[in-house]
Amino acid sequence: MALSYKRIIIKIGSNVLTKENGLPDFERMGHLVEQISAIKKQGKEVILVSSGAVASGKSLLSVSDKFDAVATRQLFASIGQVKLINKYSELFEKRDLVCAQVLVTKEDFRDRLHYLNMKNCFSILLQHNVIPIVNENDVISVTELMFTDNDELAGLIASMLNADALIILSNVDGIYNGDPKDTKSEVIREISASTTGFSSFISTQKSQFGRGGMVTKSNMAHKVAQLGIAVHIANGKKTNILIDVLNEKAINTRFIPQKNASGKKKWLAHSENYAKGIVRINEGAKLALTSSKASSLLPVGVIKIDEDFQKGDIIKLVDEKGKQVGLGIAEYSSDKASERIGQKKQKPLVHYDYLFLNSEIA
Ligand SMILES: Nc1ncnc2c1ncn2[C@@H]1O[C@H](COP(=O)(O)OP(=O)(O)O)[C@@H](O)[C@H]1O
Numbered sequence: 327m328a329l330s331y332k333r334i335i336i337k338i339g340s341n342v343l344t345k346e347n348g349l350p351d352f353e354r355m356g357h358l359v360e361q362i363s364a365i366k367k368q369g370k371e372v373i374l375v376s377s378g379a380v381a382s383g384k385s386l387l388s389v390s391d392k393f394d395a396v397a398t399r400q401l402f403a404s405i406g407q408v409k410l411i412n413k414y415s416e417l418f419e420k421r422d423l424v425c426a427q428v429l430v431t432k433e434d435f436r437d438r439l440h441y442l443n444m445k446n447c448f449s450i451l452l453q454h455n456v457i458p459i460v461n462e463n464d465v466i467s468v469t470e471l472m473f474t475d476n477d478e479l480a481g482l483i484a485s486m487l488n489a490d491a492l493i494i495l496s497n498v499d500g501i502y503n504g505d506p507k508d509t510k511s512e513v514i515r516e517i518s519a520s521t522t523g524f525s526s527f528i529s530t531q532k533s534q535f536g537r538g539g540m541v542t543k544s545n546m547a548h549k550v551a552q553l554g555i556a557v558h559i560a561n562g563k564k565t566n567i568l569i570d571v572l573n574e575k576a577i578n579t580r581f582i583p584q585k586n587a588s589g590k591k592k593w594l595a596h597s598e599n600y601a602k603g604i605v606r607i608n609e610g611a612k613l614a615l616t617s618s619k620a621s622s623l624l625p626v627g628v629i630k631i632d633e634d635f636q637k638g639d640i641i642k643l644v645d646e647k648g649k650q651v652g653l654g655i656a657e658y659s660s661d662k663a664s665e666r667i668g669q670k671k672q673k674p675l676v677h678y679d680y681l682f683l684n685s686e687i688a
């Protein structure tokens with residue numbers, strides 16, 4: 327039976343678009359574009375997250391290894407992205423489809439204004455039937471500013487756009503219950519919130535051109551599925567893979583989606599690394615926040631400000647023992663919050679709509 331997803335994020339990994347000799351595989355790209363065009367014609371919305379800039383760049387220039395590795399990667403990515411997007415544009419144009427280039431950095435997910443600007447841009451592109459093609463802005467994102475890999479980026483885009491599904495194309499059929507090269511290993515077909523132990527099968531081994539490996543893929547997939555989005559990990563090197571996944575005819579690993587969370591909460595769920603302040607709350611506040619009744623965090627439940635923040639910053643809420651309870655957006659600065667600690671009848675420090683609790687994904 328065909329899966330009834332309306333909005334789909336498709337992530338194409340570096341190795342899917344790269345031949346063994348390191349050159350870009352434009353034939354594979356053409357076949358994927360053909361399938362995406364067919365999916366579009368079914369009235370679905372498709373957003374592509376495509377790697378391949380660095381690999382494309384390497385095919386254009388040979389650079390002596392006396393140059394700095396980080397700068398060389400910037401060089402390859404900047405020339406390669408032009409080639410990559412031009413090729414996509416040419417291939418989609420042949421099928422009467424228009425695509426757009428969207429280059430992002432981690433910072434764009436950290437700042438609520440950048441985040442909303444980006445979201446609005448996706449919205450107008452989708453309303454005009456354009457296929458957004460997203461990649462990390464590798465020219466700016468270097469070293470610690472980088473996403474772990476494009477799987478992390480694809481997970482963030484899927485949550486931001488409230489997608490129904492995220493399909494991750496790699497060079498394996500899915501997550502195996504052992505070494506993927508061992509013929510006795512099999513693909514785990516379904517992973518639900520209650521499936522445990524699957525991470526023990528995953529080694530840190532990566533494909534020739536991969537960055538994060540299966541570990542980031544599965545961590546991200548688990549989190550995204552818990553936010554209500556189905557995630558499939560499938561083999562992008564196989565003929566007709568996208569169509570077959572959607573028709574439930576392909577071997578792949580599917581992370582079953584759980585309950586749904588609101589857009590703001592989805593954004594917050596991915597924001598742990600972007601938190602600026604830390605607020606310690608008492609047992610009563612913890613109980614109120616984690617109870618079934620929607621509650622905002624009031625200053626009366628705050629014990630201490632561990633790290634300062636400004637209005638609008640993401641703050642980490644921790645319990646008396648320092649264990650994280652959740653993440654929220656500060657309604658006012660730490661200076662004001664300090665003055666109100668323990669006081670009754672004060673404005674909430676974090677409104678319920680801007681609060682994401684760890685227990686929501688436990
Ligand atoms: N249990 C496992 N099942 C499948 N693949 C695994 C597993 N453990 C490690 N891997 C490795 O993860 C690789 C895919 O991740 P990665 O190299 O990041 O690819 P991509 O470039 O597509 O993001 C596979 O090629 C495989 O070597």
Ligand SMILES: N[C@@H](CCC(=O)OP(=O)(O)O)C(=O)O
Binds near residue numbers: 380381461462476
């Ligand atoms: N942004 C980079 C790819 C980064 C990356 O993480 O790739 P992948 O291993 O496919 O998730 C590029 O376009 O070359």
